[in-house]
Amino acid sequence: MDDLKTRILKHLPDTAKDIAVSIELIDDLPSSYLYLQKSCCERFYDGDYSQCIEKSKPLLDYLWEKFNTGNWKDVSMTWREAYYLVSTLKGSSQAILATDTRAEERNTHSIADAIKTFDMGLLMGAPILNNVLTKLVQDVHTYLEKIGVSDRTTELASRCIDSDKSVHNNANQLLNKKLKTDSEIDQEIEEEIKTTIDPKKEIKRISCPSLEYFSATFKDKGTPVIITNAINHWPAMSTRQWSLDYIRLKAGFRTVPIEIGSKYTEDNWTQKLMTINDFINKFILGSQNQTGYLAQHQLFDQVPELRNDIAIPDYCCLGNSEDVDINAWFGPKGTVSPLHHDPKHNFLVQVVGYKYIRLYSPSENSKLYPHETFLLENTSQVDAENPDVVKFPLFNEALFSEAILRPGEMLYMPPKYWHFIKSLYISFSVSFWWE
Ligand SMILES: O=C(O)CCC(=O)C(=O)O
Structure with missing residues (x-):
C-alpha cells in the first residue's frame, strides 16, 4: 500500500x-493570529504534527467565530482562505498521525477525523494552493x-455515531438490517401507482426522444415530461450501481x-x-423521529468519484452546458x-428509489398562494398534501399533473413550474439545473 504520508506531502508546498509566499493572508487578520498561524505552519514542516x-485549534475557533457573526455574504475571503489553510495543515497532520506506526498516535488521530477536518475546510473555506x-x-x-470494507464497517460501527450512545449500541444491528428486496418494492409501487395516480393526470412519458423532438415538443412549449431510457448507461445505474454500501x-x-x-x-x-455514515445510520436506517435529508447539495464537486458515475444529460446542450448546477x-x-x-x-433524475411528483403550471399561480416573505416567494403557503381549503379556497381548483x-427515469421541469415532491422509499436523485 502507498505510504499515505508521502502522498499527502507531495500535494503540499515543500516548506x-x-x-x-503562495498565499496572501494579511488583510483583516490580527498580528497575534498571523503569529500563531506561522507557528502552526512551522510545526507542520518540522514534522511535529x-x-x-494543537496550534490549529484556537485558529479555527477564532475563524469559526468570525463566520458566525453577521451575514455569510459579509464573511471576508481572507478569513475563509485562512480557514482552508489551517484545515489543510490540521487534517494532513491528523491523517499522518493516524497512519503512524507508533500505536498510541494511531489511536488518537483517526483517519475519519482527518476527513472531517478536510471537509470542513472545503465547505467553509475558500480554495487556495x-x-x-x-x-x-x-x-x-x-x-x-484500500484498508477494506470489513475494517471500514468495524470502524463505522465503533465510531460513526460517537455522540449517540443508544444508536451506537445498535450499530451492528443497523448494518445488517434487511431492507426490502427490489422486486418487493417494485410490486408495492406498481400497486400504489394504480391506486394513487389518476391516469388522466399522469405526466407523459417518452423514451429517449431526439434533441430536436424534445426541444420542439417540450422545452419550447414549457411542457414537463418524463424521459425514460436516457440514463441506462450511467455507471450509477449499471456497472457501479448506487446502494447504501x-x-x-x-x-x-x-x-x-x-x-x-x-x-x-x-x-x-x-x-x-x-x-x-452518521446520516445513513441515524436518518436512513435508524429510528429517528425527525426526517433528515441531504438536499440540494453539490456533493459531486465534493466527491469527484461519485461525479464519475453520472453524466450531464445530452439535452442540456440545448442551453449553456458549461453552466449546469448538479x-x-x-x-x-x-x-x-x-x-x-x-x-x-431542470432534469430531476431518479437513480435509487421512487418519488411522488406533483406539478402545477405557472398559469396556476393565482391559486397556489405564494409566500410574500423575502426568500420564500417561490414557495406556496399551502401544504399540498393537506390543504387548508378555508384559508386557501382556490387551491383545489388548480390543475395539476402527477x-x-x-x-432510471428523468423528469423534465420547465422554469417556474411548480413542484411538490415526496420520497416513497429510500431515494437518491440528481438534479441538473440549466439555462
Ligand atoms: O427531489 C426533491 O425533493 C426536490 C427536487 C427539487 O426541488 C429540484 O430538483 O428542484
Whole structure:
C-alpha cells in the first residue's frame, strides 16, 4: 500500500516559507493570529504534527467565530482562505498521525477525523494552493477504501455515531438490517401507482426522444415530461450501481449538510453538518423521529468519484452546458420538498428509489398562494398534501399533473413550474439545473 504520508506531502508546498509566499493572508487578520498561524505552519514542516494540531485549534475557533457573526455574504475571503489553510495543515497532520506506526498516535488521530477536518475546510473555506483539499481528501478516502470494507464497517460501527450512545449500541444491528428486496418494492409501487395516480393526470412519458423532438415538443412549449431510457448507461445505474454500501464506500466519512425537519417551510427546520455514515445510520436506517435529508447539495464537486458515475444529460446542450448546477438529493422514505418553483430548466433524475411528483403550471399561480416573505416567494403557503381549503379556497381548483418517478427515469421541469415532491422509499436523485 502507498505510504499515505508521502502522498499527502507531495500535494503540499515543500516548506513553510513556500506556503507563506503562495498565499496572501494579511488583510483583516490580527498580528497575534498571523503569529500563531506561522507557528502552526512551522510545526507542520518540522514534522511535529501533534503540536501543529494543537496550534490549529484556537485558529479555527477564532475563524469559526468570525463566520458566525453577521451575514455569510459579509464573511471576508481572507478569513475563509485562512480557514482552508489551517484545515489543510490540521487534517494532513491528523491523517499522518493516524497512519503512524507508533500505536498510541494511531489511536488518537483517526483517519475519519482527518476527513472531517478536510471537509470542513472545503465547505467553509475558500480554495487556495490549487484547491489542494480536494486531492488530499480523495487520497485519504481511497486509503480507507484500500484498508477494506470489513475494517471500514468495524470502524463505522465503533465510531460513526460517537455522540449517540443508544444508536451506537445498535450499530451492528443497523448494518445488517434487511431492507426490502427490489422486486418487493417494485410490486408495492406498481400497486400504489394504480391506486394513487389518476391516469388522466399522469405526466407523459417518452423514451429517449431526439434533441430536436424534445426541444420542439417540450422545452419550447414549457411542457414537463418524463424521459425514460436516457440514463441506462450511467455507471450509477449499471456497472457501479448506487446502494447504501456503495455510497458509504465512496463517501461515508465525508461531512455534508443535512436538512433536519419535516420540510423547509416549518419553524423547527434546521441544518446540521454530519458525515454520510452518521446520516445513513441515524436518518436512513435508524429510528429517528425527525426526517433528515441531504438536499440540494453539490456533493459531486465534493466527491469527484461519485461525479464519475453520472453524466450531464445530452439535452442540456440545448442551453449553456458549461453552466449546469448538479445537486444531490439523498434521503429516507418520507422526505418532502414543499410546493415551489425554480428559475431554471431542470432534469430531476431518479437513480435509487421512487418519488411522488406533483406539478402545477405557472398559469396556476393565482391559486397556489405564494409566500410574500423575502426568500420564500417561490414557495406556496399551502401544504399540498393537506390543504387548508378555508384559508386557501382556490387551491383545489388548480390543475395539476402527477406521477411516481421510478429509478432510471428523468423528469423534465420547465422554469417556474411548480413542484411538490415526496420520497416513497429510500431515494437518491440528481438534479441538473440549466439555462
Ligand atoms: O427531489 C426533491 O425533493 C426536490 C427536487 C427539487 O426541488 C429540484 O430538483 O428542484
